[in-house]
Amino acid sequence: MKKQTKFTYIFTLILLPCFLFGQRQQAIELANLYKKGKLKSVNREIKIVSSDSGAYLKILENKKEGIVWLPVKDFKNGTIEIEMRGKDVFQRSFIGIVFHGVDDINYDAVYCRPFNFFAKDSVQKIHAVQYISHPDFTWEKLRKERNAFFEKEIINPPNPSDWFTMKLVIDNTTVKAYINNADQPSLIVEKLNNRTSGKIGLFTADSSGGDFKTIKINYKKIHSKP
Numbered sequence: 001m002k003k004q005t006k007f008t009y010i011f012t013l014i015l016l017p018c019f020l021f022g023q024r025q026q027a028i029e030l031a032n033l034y035k036k037g038k039l040k041s042v043n044r045e046i047k048i049v050s051s052d053s054g055a056y057l058k059i060l061e062n063k064k065e066g067i068v069w070l071p072v073k074d075f076k077n078g079t080i081e082i083e084m085r086g087k088d089v090f091q092r093s094f095i096g097i098v099f100h101g102v103d104d105i106n107y108d109a110v111y112c113r114p115f116n117f118f119a120k121d122s123v124q125k126i127h128a129v130q131y132i133s134h135p136d137f138t139w140e141k142l143r144k145e146r147n148a149f150f151e152k153e154i155i156n157p158p159n160p161s162d163w164f165t166m167k168l169v170i171d172n173t174t175v176k177a178y179i180n181n182a183d184q185p186s187l188i189v190e191k192l193n194n195r196t197s198g199k200i201g202l203f204t205a206d207s208s209g210g211d212f213k214t215i216k217i218n219y220k221k222i223h224s225k226p
Contacts, residue, residue: 024219030202030212031055033070040069042104044204054213059202061209065134067098067107068202070215075099076197078220081167084202085211086114088160094205095212096130097168100191101199108133108191109203110168110177114160128154129166129177133192154179154186163213171220172196 031048033039034057039046041059044066049058059068086093096111110131119125130151132139142150158164158180169176169185176185200217204210 026217026219028070028215028217029054030057030215038071042067042069044068044209049211056211056213057202058211059204059209061092061204061207064206066204066208067101067104068212069098069101070200070202072200072217074197075170075200075217075219077171078218079167079169079216080200080218081165081216082202083163083165083213083215084112085163085213086112086160086208088115088117090115092207093160093210094203094208095210096166096203098199098201098203099168099170100193100195100197101201102195105135106195107198107201108175108193108195110166110175110187111203111205112154112166112179117154117157117160126153127151128157129179129187131175131177131187131189137192150187150189152187155182155184156180163211 034046034048043064044062045060046068047058047060048055059066080097080099082097084095086095093114094111095114096109098107098109101107108131110129112129113127116124116128126148128151130139132142132150139151164180167178169178173191175189175191177187178185202212
């Protein structure tokens with residue numbers, strides 16, 4: 001019995017750094033969340049579509065911004081990776097991730113404009129991936145006052161009509177966006193508000209819908225030593 005107690009103690013000491021400095025991970029099939037009634041849609045109709053590669057969530061088009069809230073309320077630092085698909089139609093495809101959300105009005109988001117992935121116009125090309133912080137910093141305000149600071153060209157862009165992944169790495173005030181497991185981020189920004197945690201959701205902007213399949217969330221929790 002003493003040997004077992006000693007082994008348990010040593011095993012706990014080995015695992016403790018993993019809990020203190022590691023990450024809590026979730027991989028979520030969005031179709032399953034929908035079937036369980038765990039998604040809350042704001043200004044969008046959603047449905048499940050079956051395909052050979054598995055079921056996915058389809059967000060239908062509508063005017064103004066739309067959010068589909070996930071049952072996640074306490075995300076602070078870590079990574080959020082989404083598998084999604086838009087379309088190559090000008091001004092009709094804006095898809096991304098909401099994070100540090102308080103409610104339907106107060107939130108941060110990073111989203112892509114697939115129709116700009118291979119834009120021939122150099123100005124349009126740098127409008128491929130965008131950070132916003134609602135309600136104070138809309139894309140219009142940021143582009144007018146600090147053009148090209150909060151939206152960038154995507155490095156090695158994917159086919160705008162195919163599935164691709166976007167991973168956000170959030171570390172306190174810094175947000176980085178990586179497309180399709182790229183080594184370098186396409187976008188690096190400093191957050192424009194003091195929110196440090198909140199809800200996660202799927203984002204579609206004005207006149208846009210989109211397809212979303214799987215989301216992976218890593219909650220990074222680092223505790224300082226005494």
